[in-house]
Amino acid sequence: MxxxxxxxxxxxxxxxxxxxxxxxxxxxxxxxxxxxxxxxxxxxxxxxxxxxxxxxxxxxxxxxxxxxxxxxxxxxxxxxxxxxxxxxxxxxxxxxxxxxxxxxxxxxxxxxxxxxxxxxxxxxxxxxxxxxxxxxxxxxxxxxxxxxxxxxxxxxxxxxxxxxxxxxxxxxxxxxxxxxxxxxxxxxxxxxxxxxxxRGLLGEEVEITGPDRDLHSGFFGGPAMNPIRVLTRILGNLHDDAGRVTVPGFYDGVPDLDPGLRSRWDALGFDPTGFLGSVGLGLAAGEAEHSALEQIWSRPTAEINGILGGYTGAGFKTVLPSRASAKVSFRLVGDQDPLAIRDSFRAWVRDQVPEDCKVTFRDHGASGxxxxxxxxxxxxxxxxxxxxxxxxxxxxxxxxxxxxxxxxxxxxxxxxxxxxxxxxxxxxxxxxxxxxxxxxxxxxxxxxxxxxxxxx
Missing domain, CATH: 3.40.630.10 (Zn peptidases)
Structure with missing residues (x-):
């Protein structure tokens, strides 16, 4: 043979x-x-x-x-x-x-x-x-x-x-x-x-600009809006208490998992405790109604990949920064439209930015x-x-x-x-x-x- x-x-x-x-x-x-x-x-x-x-x-x-x-x-x-x-x-x-x-x-x-x-x-x-x-x-x-x-x-x-x-x-x-x-x-x-x-992938970079220069927090702290404060409040609103993403329309096109496929995945014996324990964690943080394996393979996510703003060097500097930025990625499933989600995410962010701050976006790719x-x-x-x-x-x-x-x-x-x-x-x-x-x-x-x- x-x-x-x-x-x-x-x-x-x-x-x-x-x-x-x-x-x-x-x-x-x-x-x-x-x-x-x-x-x-x-x-x-x-x-x-x-x-x-x-x-x-x-x-x-x-x-x-x-x-x-x-x-x-x-x-x-x-x-x-x-x-x-x-x-x-x-x-x-x-x-x-x-x-x-x-x-x-x-x-x-x-x-x-x-x-x-x-x-x-x-x-x-x-x-x-x-x-x-x-x-x-x-x-x-x-x-x-x-x-x-x-x-x-x-x-x-x-x-x-x-x-x-x-x-x-x-x-x-x-x-x-x-x-x-x-x-x-x-x-x-x-x-x-x-x-x-x-899963597909959508990458977005958000930058909030407040004052036209970095400020002394002793002179301006309080009345002057801090871009990091604005940015962290927005990012904190990205998920609800059950781990679901709050961007409007985000779950459009997300299919239910086929019961037969779920059964085959369950038969693999995936150990979520061991999975998280291998990286020093113990508590699941995703969508509460879905298993860890479903969250990884068949559910969409929104994750904050990096934040930058203010003074981050050695020692301490009491600065109120002019700008703050973050990188956010979305893993997508099913028929989710990455471009529609980009538009919805940007509109959702703009609605939360105070009048005397401005926001700009940079895209980092989009694929279904x-x-x-x-x-x-x-x-x-x-x-x-x-x-x-x-x-x-x-x-x-x-x-x-x-x-x-x-x-x-x-x-x-x-x-x-x-x-x-x-x-x-x-x-x-x-x-x-x-x-x-x-x-x-x-x-x-x-x-x-x-x-x-x-x-x-």
Missing amino acids: SLDAVLARIDADLPAATERLFELLRIPSISTDPAYKDECRRAAEWLVADLATIGVEAGLRDTPGHPMVVGHVPGDGPHVLFYGHYDVQPVDPLELWDRDPFDPALEDTESGRVIRARGSSDDKGQLMTFVEACRAWHAETGRMPCRITFFFEGEEESGSPSLVPFLKENAEELRADVALICDTTLYGTETPAIVTML ASVMATDHPAFEQARQALSAEWPQEAAYIGAGGSIPVAGHFKSVLDTDAMLIGFAKDDDQIHSPNEKYDLDSFHRGIRSWARILDALA
Whole structure:
């Protein structure tokens, strides 16, 4: 049977696959820093050359930012589009790393061997699980099990400014039967997962201006309005005592959770006490009528991410500030309209600002939620393939974060996406000492080999 031979090839080739990943990890492809522009291009060129070794006709596609990598391989059966990103987050603060972030190494830990490097989990290690699965198929059978388009982006960690224009310009070439995205996690440590719900994201920055300069609080405190006082009162009104968001119309388009899905989530045995306890907390603070897992995966939120105003340096300064600002993010679900919520939020804030103060806003992106069509046969085929590889049966789960590319594939390409990843919650992505379990890398390769076989 071809699959058995492919899996055996993956097992035998793991050391070489790990070294290939190390080659990619050594390239500091930090997309948000212009100083690394050439390194981003070098990472893209490395991927093009590597794809060529497994029979993929690939090339660089220039954009106003970093290049895309697009490759095609013919095949029978369904057409799958695989997406990953080769860019990585900055490494600051460098002093908190135990080793050079771009000098990858295998390390022994209490939970097993890990690959330690920036990008090992997000997303180079995950991207290469799919490439290595295809390499094994090519080596054993001389072909791919189905028609595949490879699509690698170099700006995911800096907002993907070139993504949507590129998708629109190349829609006919990229459109497929199903898209595969490897940028997510396992559920726990041994349960593979297919993410079927992603929250959208709306970012807003609010600035309140009062007096035309900072004032001495002894001379002006009392009669002069303090912008921090105004801002904190508004932010304090953002939630009611039950944890619900008070912005008018905020819950328009929020669906009720399907009872069957709720039952499957309950069966996962999520421990909210342990979840909060792991970060030094003990009391749930969200919507009282919904479980913690529902709050993370299927409910919208409003969170204050930062506040700035007045004197925040060492010592003390009795200043009444001229300005105060805050950054607020909204995670969105279902059919919530991010632009309508932005308008409602701004009107709600303006109604609470005194006459002698003014308010300005800056937007920081807006994207709607994504809900995958799990009745597509590929979902159950992939779930069964994953279940055959891992100790626990694969689960359909939600995700608290936002991966806009999945929504763009649907809105621009009319292609449903399956999000399947093998990272773990403790991989420290975006943080110092990022890692990827060697077992995740190995089983991830085997998982994609099984999924490709099932889809074909």
